[in-house]
Amino acid sequence: MILPVIMCGGSGSRLWPLSRTAYPKQFLSLVSEQTMLQDTVHRLDTLAKQDPLFICNEEHRFIVAEQLRRCDMPHSGIILEPVGRNTAPAIALAALKALQDGDDPLLLVLAADHVIQDAQRFVDAVELAVPLAEQGKLVTFGIVPTEPHTGYGYILQGEPLPNAGFEVAKFIEKPDLSTAEHYLQVGGYLWNSGMFLFQSSRYLEELRRFRPDILTACETALTQSRLDLDFIRVDAGAFTHCPEESIDYAVMEKTQSAAVIPMDAGWSDVGSWSSLWEVNHKDQDGNALRGDVLTEQTSNSYIYSEDRLVAAVGIENAVIVETKDAVLVASKDKVQQVKQIVEQLKTTNRCEHLHHREVFRPWGSHDEIAEGERYLVKKVMVKPGQRTATQMHYHRAEHWIVVSGTAKVYNGDESYLVSENESTYIPIGAPHAFENPGKVPLEIIEVRSGSYLAEDDIIRLDSHGVGY
Structure with missing residues (x-):
């Protein structure tokens, strides 16, 4: 059985302003009605596989869980990285988790933000790679180039292997244009896709040989992990001290067991x-x-x-x-x-690189629709059965107007219902929260007024939901 490991990291700054740090391209619908993450999962449908294992950072955990929930996609867990440490440690966590469950599956490592236009050719290439991985090869998938691209690394094919694939002769960094044109002319060079297939134990064996420091840190981080709903929270201290390294540098360029399967499936990493x-x-x-x-x-x-x-x-x-x-x-x-x-946005401390105007939360979303010197208006949506965190503010009061659904409001020591076309007032310093007890989305217009209206005027008083 194949265990897909779907990497959901990355900020996608080259697709700004659609892609932002808090909501990068893998969570967007860019080439179909589904998001790129959902497309990645769906193209696995015809493979003999276990439910996918996901790896993402702490900030994106609820986005991943919600997108899987919307499409009723089962999974084997969502591993949370407290900090980014590149692909070699992330894949090590997945391999260790797979062995922890008592199996030694083939790991099919995929990025959540790639486009593959011909799903069947993708599946065919994976199935060709299975016998090689079962024989102990660390298989990568090389994309048959269609142009002299300077934005990708390349793989030089070596000797052909029995039945399918090639030995890897060499991994090559991104070339200049004349070199890329030469590669295309002579043939035998493939784009490095960053997709892999290998047995969990074989990857860890090679990682132990070449980068035991990475493996030790990941073993400690996973051993001291804890479950939180669907999330696997690895130990932050141990993982923070893990060296940062890609799988190419840590293992693939050093191992004698690397193999490559050419893939011609309309692949793109949508890097621009x-x-x-x-x-x-x-x-x-x-x-x-x-x-x-x-x-x-x-x-x-x-x-x-x-x-x-x-x-x-x-x-x-x-x-x-x-x-x-x-x-x-x-x-x-x-x-x-x-x-x-x-980079200019970051340097000038502007927020447009970080998040969209409409911000998604586990309980729903909020969207800023008007702002003046002493007021700010937001449209807030709360999903059925969800509740915001209890919080208070020192510099602003709030008026809430319900435009759809019914809100259960917690205001100081009181709790009461507010229905459509009704409103309520939250004075400065009053602990407050709102909940959607109904079966349809709750929509509220929130009007803030006061001398200071920024998001950091907030004191959270409980752990219900996530505040603004």
């Missing part, structure tokens, strides 16, 4: 807006359009509207992305520089 344009459906003018978009004399462009009408006239080879709080306009051949905009 131009690559997203390439994998999306285009109209007769070569435009990939999402949302409320009108074009006139516009061609070969990617235009995305999240909240408003976007109209483009006389534009060629452009990227236009509109969200509720930011608009990106870029030349399609300059989109790699978007990350420099993100």
